[in-house]
Amino acid sequence: MTFRAPMRDLAFALSAAGHDALLETAFPDLDAATLQAVLEAAAAFAEDVLAPLNQSGDRVGARFDDGRVVLPPGFADAYRRFAAGGWTGLSADLEFGGQGLPKALEVAVMEMVHAANMSFGLCPTLSLGAIEALSRHGTKRQQRLVLPKLVSGDWTGTMNLTEPQAGTDLAALTTKAEPDGEGGYRLTGQKIFISWGDHDAADNICHLVLARLPDAPPGVKGLSLFLATKYLVNDDGSLGPTNALRPGGIEHKLGIHASPTCVMLFEGAKAELVGEPNQGVAHMFVMMNAARLQVGTQGVGVAERAFQRALAYAQERRQGRAVWSAEPSAVIYDHPDVRRTLLLTKARIEAARGICLTTAICADRARLAGSAAERAAARAREELLTPIAKAWSTDAGVLAASAGLQVHGGMGYIEETGAAQHYRDARIAPIYEGTNGVQALDLVGRKLPMANGGVMAELCDEMLLCAEQLIEIPELRSVAARLASAVAALDQASEWMLQNAGAPAQAAATPYLQLAGDVIGGWVLARQALAAAGSTEAWLRSKVALARLYASQILTQAPGQVISLTEGWAELAETPADALAA
Structure with missing residues (x-):
C-alpha cells in the first residue's frame, strides 16, 4: 500500500497543542502559508523518496564490506537529497546556517520521515542531537568548523556511549582519553550499538564520545565528552586524513536492517574536548534528551505507518458476514472487533503524537518565552514530559504494529505484506536511547x-x-x-x-x-x-x-x-x- 503522510492530522495536532500561540509570540514572521509549505514539502519527500525504499532497505540491509559500511541501494542518494533540502537545519540557529524554525515543526517533519522509513530517520535524528550538544557546549572552533556542516547535513553525527561491559551503566565505561601534547586528545576503546557509526552517504561523520581522562574520578563523575571525526578537520575547514577510528563490524538485528548499527573501534583517534572536563554525562544528555524526544516521535511514525497499512487491508479484505454490513461477504472493517482494534490504535497514535508535539512546544518556549519565569516553567514541563514522550509513545508504536499485524491475520505474518517489518522495526524503540x-x-x-x-x-x-x-x-x-x-x-x-x-x-x-x-x-x-x-x-x-x-x-x-x-x-x-x- 502507498504511504500517505498524515499532514492534516499533524497540522491539527500542532494547533491543538498550542503551536498557534507559540507562533504568535515567538515566531511572528512565520505565517500559516509558510508552515503549510514546509509540511507539504516534507510530506512529498517522505512519500516519494523515503517510503519506496523502506521494504527494499529491510530486505537488502546495510552491509559490512572490507572494513566499511555500505548502505542499501538508494539510501545514500536519498540522504544527499534530504541534506540538500535543508531538513537537518530546520530548527537550528541562523548563526550556524539553520532556518531558526520551531522545534515542534521539526518534530512534525521528522514524524513523517520516521513513518516513511524508520531506518533512514535514525541518521538525521542523531545529527539533530549532535547539533544541540555542540550549539550549547561546543568550542568556538567546533562551532565554526563542525557545527555548520552538521546543520547543512553535509556531515552526520553519532552518539558513542555504551561499551560491551557497561550496558546502561555509564559508570562502567573504560574508553580512555590521553592528552596528545598538542592541546588535543587520543581516544582508545570500543563502543557498541552505534547507529549510523559508519556509512557512505556523507562526507564526514562526527562522533560524540564519552571517555575518561587519566586523572578522572571514578564513576560517571569522571566522564568527559569528546568530538572525534572520521576524517580530520583542518583549521580552514578542509578534510584531512582518515582518523584512527573505524567500524569493527555491524550488528545483525531483528529490525531496522537498513540502519547500520556499528561496533566502533577508537585506536588512538585524535579528538577534541567538548565542554568541561568530567562533565561529559551532563553535556551528552543534551544530545540524549533531544534523541529521546525524536525516538518517541519514531514510535508515533511507525505506529502511523502500521495503522495505515492495517486500515487499508481492513477496507479491502472481505470475510464473512458483519453486523454493520448487509453484504454476504463484508470487508473486515465492518466486524466490530476489528473496528475497535483500529480505532483504539488510532486514538493512541493521536495521543502519542500530541504528547511529543507538546513536549517540543515546551522546548521552544523554554528558549523563547518572554520572561525568565516562563522559560523556567516551560523547561521544567519539557523535562517532565520527555521520558513520558519517549517511553509511552514507543510502547504505543509497538502496540500499533502488533495490532496492525493482528488485523492482517495470517497474512500479517508473511513478510511480503510489510506488516511484519513494522513490528520488527518498532520493537527497538522502547530499548534504545535509554530503555x-x-x-x-x-x-x-x-x-x-x-x-x-x-x-x-x-x-x-x-x-x-x-x-x-x-x-x-x-x-x-x-x-x-x-x-x-x-x-x-x-x-x-x-x-x-x-x-x-x-x-x-x-x-x-x-x-x-x-x-x-x-x-x-x-x-x-x-x-x-x-x-x-x-x-x-x-x-x-x-x-x-x-x-x-x-x-x-x-x-x-x-x-x-x-x-x-x-x-x-x-x-x-x-x-x-x-x-x-x-
Whole structure:
C-alpha cells in the first residue's frame, strides 16, 4: 500500500497543542502559508523518496564490506537529497546556517520521515542531537568548523556511549582519553550499538564520545565528552586524513536492517574536548534528551505507518458476514472487533503524537518565552514530559504494529505484506536511547520530585481545567468526567510515589509512567475534541469519537492502575529468582 503522510492530522495536532500561540509570540514572521509549505514539502519527500525504499532497505540491509559500511541501494542518494533540502537545519540557529524554525515543526517533519522509513530517520535524528550538544557546549572552533556542516547535513553525527561491559551503566565505561601534547586528545576503546557509526552517504561523520581522562574520578563523575571525526578537520575547514577510528563490524538485528548499527573501534583517534572536563554525562544528555524526544516521535511514525497499512487491508479484505454490513461477504472493517482494534490504535497514535508535539512546544518556549519565569516553567514541563514522550509513545508504536499485524491475520505474518517489518522495526524503540524502564526510573527519581512534585501537580491542574471546559459541551461530558477521575488517580499516584521513594517507587515506576502517559494522552485527545466540537465535517467528528472512545476504554482504567502500582511492589521483594526456576 502507498504511504500517505498524515499532514492534516499533524497540522491539527500542532494547533491543538498550542503551536498557534507559540507562533504568535515567538515566531511572528512565520505565517500559516509558510508552515503549510514546509509540511507539504516534507510530506512529498517522505512519500516519494523515503517510503519506496523502506521494504527494499529491510530486505537488502546495510552491509559490512572490507572494513566499511555500505548502505542499501538508494539510501545514500536519498540522504544527499534530504541534506540538500535543508531538513537537518530546520530548527537550528541562523548563526550556524539553520532556518531558526520551531522545534515542534521539526518534530512534525521528522514524524513523517520516521513513518516513511524508520531506518533512514535514525541518521538525521542523531545529527539533530549532535547539533544541540555542540550549539550549547561546543568550542568556538567546533562551532565554526563542525557545527555548520552538521546543520547543512553535509556531515552526520553519532552518539558513542555504551561499551560491551557497561550496558546502561555509564559508570562502567573504560574508553580512555590521553592528552596528545598538542592541546588535543587520543581516544582508545570500543563502543557498541552505534547507529549510523559508519556509512557512505556523507562526507564526514562526527562522533560524540564519552571517555575518561587519566586523572578522572571514578564513576560517571569522571566522564568527559569528546568530538572525534572520521576524517580530520583542518583549521580552514578542509578534510584531512582518515582518523584512527573505524567500524569493527555491524550488528545483525531483528529490525531496522537498513540502519547500520556499528561496533566502533577508537585506536588512538585524535579528538577534541567538548565542554568541561568530567562533565561529559551532563553535556551528552543534551544530545540524549533531544534523541529521546525524536525516538518517541519514531514510535508515533511507525505506529502511523502500521495503522495505515492495517486500515487499508481492513477496507479491502472481505470475510464473512458483519453486523454493520448487509453484504454476504463484508470487508473486515465492518466486524466490530476489528473496528475497535483500529480505532483504539488510532486514538493512541493521536495521543502519542500530541504528547511529543507538546513536549517540543515546551522546548521552544523554554528558549523563547518572554520572561525568565516562563522559560523556567516551560523547561521544567519539557523535562517532565520527555521520558513520558519517549517511553509511552514507543510502547504505543509497538502496540500499533502488533495490532496492525493482528488485523492482517495470517497474512500479517508473511513478510511480503510489510506488516511484519513494522513490528520488527518498532520493537527497538522502547530499548534504545535509554530503555523504557530507565525512562520510568528517570521520571520517578528525577522529574516527579521537581519542586516537590509541583511540576506534575501544575500539569494536573491544567488537565482539570480542560475537564471543566468539556462539561459545557453535552457530547463531551462523559469525557470530562472520565478525564477528571483519571487526573485524580494520577495525582493520588504521584503523592504515593513521592512518599515512597526508594524500592517501592522504583518497583512501581513503569506502571506510574504508563498511568501518566494514559492520562496525559487523554488530555491531548480532549483538547483536540474541544477544537473539533460542533463541526459537521466527518474528519473532525472523528476527533470527538476518538476522545470518547479513549476515555471509555483507557481513562476508566486509571483508578485500577493506582491500585496496581501502590500495592504490587511488595511481592517483587518477596520473590527471589530461585523461586521461579524450573
